[in-house]
Amino acid sequence: MCLGIALAASEIPNDLIDRHALRRRIHERGGEPEFRFLYRDRHPRLPVWRDGRLQIVRWGNGQKKSRFLPDTGWTWQATIDQGYWKNLNPAPVDIPASLGLERGVWYRIRQGVRGLLVPDERGVAVVYMICEPSSHYYQIMTRSNRMPTLIEERI
Amino acid sequence: MSGVCTKLLFMEQIQGMKAVGHLDADCFYVSAERVRDSFLLGKPVGVLGNQGACVIAKSYEMKAAGVSTGMPIWDALVKCPEGVYIKRDFRWYEVLSRLMLEVAREVSPRVEYYSIDEFFFTVAEPRGGSFQVLAESIRDRIWERVRVPVTVGIARTRTLAKLISDAAKPFGALAVVDRGAEERLLSGRPVTEITGIAGRRAARLEPWGITTCLDLARADRRLVRSLLTASGEALWWELNGDPVRAIEPRRPAHKALSRGGSFGESTSDPAVLHAWLVRNLERLIEELEYHGVAAGRLTVAIPYKSGQTGVGQVHLAVPSDRFDLLLDAARSALRKAWIPRATATHMHVIAEQLTHRVDCPGDLFEPPARAAQAQAVARLKRAVNARHGRFALRSAATQALGPIYRDAANAYDICDVRGKSCF
Numbered sequence: 001m002c003l004g005i006a007l008a009a010s011e012i013p014n015d016l017i018d019r020h021a022l023r024r025r026i027h028e029r030g031g032e033p034e035f036r037f038l039y040r041d042r043h044p045r046l047p048v049w050r051d052g053r054l055q056i057v058r059w060g061n062g063q064k065k066s067r068f069l070p071d072t073g074w075t076w077q078a079t080i081d082q083g084y085w086k087n088l089n090p091a092p093v094d095i096p097a098s099l100g101l102e103r104g105v106w107y108r109i110r111q112g113v114r115g116l117l118v119p120d121e122r123g124v125a126v127v128y129m130i131c132e133p134s135s136h137y138y139q140i141m142t143r144s145n146r147m148p149t150l151i152e153e154r155i
Numbered sequence: 156m157s158g159v160c161t162k163l164l165f166m167e168q169i170q171g172m173k174a175v176g177h178l179d180a181d182c183f184y185v186s187a188e189r190v191r192d193s194f195l196l197g198k199p200v201g202v203l204g205n206q207g208a209c210v211i212a213k214s215y216e217m218k219a220a221g222v223s224t225g226m227p228i229w230d231a232l233v234k235c236p237e238g239v240y241i242k243r244d245f246r247w248y249e250v251l252s253r254l255m256l257e258v259a260r261e262v263s264p265r266v267e268y269y270s271i272d273e274f275f276f277t278v279a280e281p282r283g284g285s286f287q288v289l290a291e292s293i294r295d296r297i298w299e300r301v302r303v304p305v306t307v308g309i310a311r312t313r314t315l316a317k318l319i320s321d322a323a324k325p326f327g328a329l330a331v332v333d334r335g336a337e338e339r340l341l342s343g344r345p346v347t348e349i350t351g352i353a354g355r356r357a358a359r360l361e362p363w364g365i366t367t368c369l370d371l372a373r374a375d376r377r378l379v380r381s382l383l384t385a386s387g388e389a390l391w392w393e394l395n396g397d398p399v400r401a402i403e404p405r406r407p408a409h410k411a412l413s414r415g416g417s418f419g420e421s422t423s424d425p426a427v428l429h430a431w432l433v434r435n436l437e438r439l440i441e442e443l444e445y446h447g448v449a450a451g452r453l454t455v456a457i458p459y460k461s462g463q464t465g466v467g468q469v470h471l472a473v474p475s476d477r478f479d480l481l482l483d484a485a486r487s488a489l490r491k492a493w494i495p496r497a498t499a500t501h502m503h504v505i506a507e508q509l510t511h512r513v514d515c516p517g518d519l520f521e522p523p524a525r526a527a528q529a530q531a532v533a534r535l536k537r538a539v540n541a542r543h544g545r546f547a548l549r550s551a552a553t554q555a556l557g558p559i560y561r562d563a564a565n566a567y568d569i570c571d572v573r574g575k576s577c578f
């Protein structure tokens with residue numbers, strides 16, 4: 001289960017940084033700034049591409065802000081395929097990411113991760129990260145048995 | 156005779172002095188990843204091998220944090236929590252390796268492809284220039300053309316050239332061709348920095364007060380020979396500026412071929428060990444076929460977690476490259492190498508006593524139909540795999556390794572990069 005992502009700072013426009021007070025999420029790695037979006041954050045958020053625009057949206061429902069959305073941050077691709085989300089008016093989105101984080105391992109992601117965007121009862125957009133059973137490599141690298149579904153990439 | 160010598164000396168003077176170059180890419184796998192991914196520049200980066208279990212290459216930033224090559228990822232995370240981990244891709248590394256080789260061949264008529272990121276080559280002192288300028292220009296040309304940082308050392312012998320490039324890393328270029336400068340370089344370096352002198356040989360030298368490279372160069376040649384045999388004496392000559400180890404533009408014929416390596420996940424399961432045996436054997440047979448040789452002896456070596464190594468060796472009735480015959484031999488070698496319930500970490504399958512296939516006699520005691528059938532199966536396997544990809548058709552005994560075959564990165568390894576003289 002991918003517990004967070006990092007995105008190179010150059011990928012996020014300034015107005016978005018100000019609007020969502022993202023500066024506290026800035027970290028440096030090798031002298032380069034990056035934004036870290038972690039599930040354990042007090043306000044878990046993820047960047048998503050929607051209708052050709054980058055947005056920052058709530059990541060999952062771990063803090064139970066919604067009474068009817070599942071209180072997790074992830075969903076299996078298989079669950080989507082089985083139609084479980086069908087009635088919630090879901091939209092597939094791309095979550096841009098430079099790095100993924102799993103059990104302390106930061107690994108390179110070339111484009112991003114697939115996500116599912118759904119509105120909660122107040123119409124607020126909530127994104128769930130889509131995951132799948134780990135590949136052999138991912139399982140050995142992170143000791144996790146599920147991995148995010150990466151965009152046009154297999155590791 | 157003396158007339159010929161004078162003439163040769165004179166020729167050398169007009170052509171300029173000859174020397175040996177050594178080129179070594181700096182943290183090659185990481186540099187190769189950075190060529191296609193600028194996000195990684197300046198960051199601590201580790202390339203993972205063994206299916207994700209170990210760091211097989213690290214950037215200087217990660218090295219500074221205390222991560223060493225071969226370290227399990229779980230230890231590396233403790234040392235370098237900010238590290239970025241990537242999967243290895245030997246197909247890509249080979250592409251860049253061959254581009255670097257091309258540049259080396261432009262500057263030298265004689266280049267040895269020593270390893271995927273190290274070459275030795277002969278150079279002549281440029282007219283009106285110097286070896287130092289030449290070393291810098293080779294490094295810069297590789298950087299401009301391939302975008303891989305390398306270090307170049309130039310010296311009178313290959314042993315000196317390698318010591319010099321090791322000393323000049325990273326992105327260095329250094330020519331040391333006069334004795335005074337050589338001695339300064341040798342005086343500060345332990346003998347273990349010489350390729351070919353590891354712990355045991357160094358321990359033999361120590362009681363004689365030989366601990367630095369300069370000690371070794373100044374030691375009595377006969378003493379060195381008695382302590383380190385002829386190969387040690389060769390190093391002695393080389394350290395003293397006499398080139399006795401040739402640059403080999405073509406890899407000498409193999410004495411042995413082997414396939415194998417780490418399992419990634421250690422195992423004590425006989426079914427999994429057997430699957431690895433078959434996988435390694437199929438890869439070994441590809442290699443035998445490529446070189447047109449047959450194996451007279453097969454060895455299976457299995458290092459265990461306990462530190463023990465099990466070894467089994469089988470002589471074949473007649474040299475062979477046939478799957479069925481080699482599998483019989485490999486199975487009985489595996490039985491000898493197997494330690495029940497012990498956890499194995501690696502396996503190597505080694506073919507020795509190689510004979511050119513055309514020189515191989517047939518087995519007089521085998522029914523001809525059986526040989527014909529085995530050859531037909533081998534042909535079919537080659538044809539299918541040539542068309543549909545390596546391992547598309549393989550022995551069902553490899554079934555326990557499904558996840559290994561599903562990952563395309565496992566289909567091409569460092570040993571599959573051919574023509575290198577080292578590994």
Ligand SMILES: [Mg+2]
Pocket residue numbers: 179180181182183272
């Ligand atoms: Mg190197």
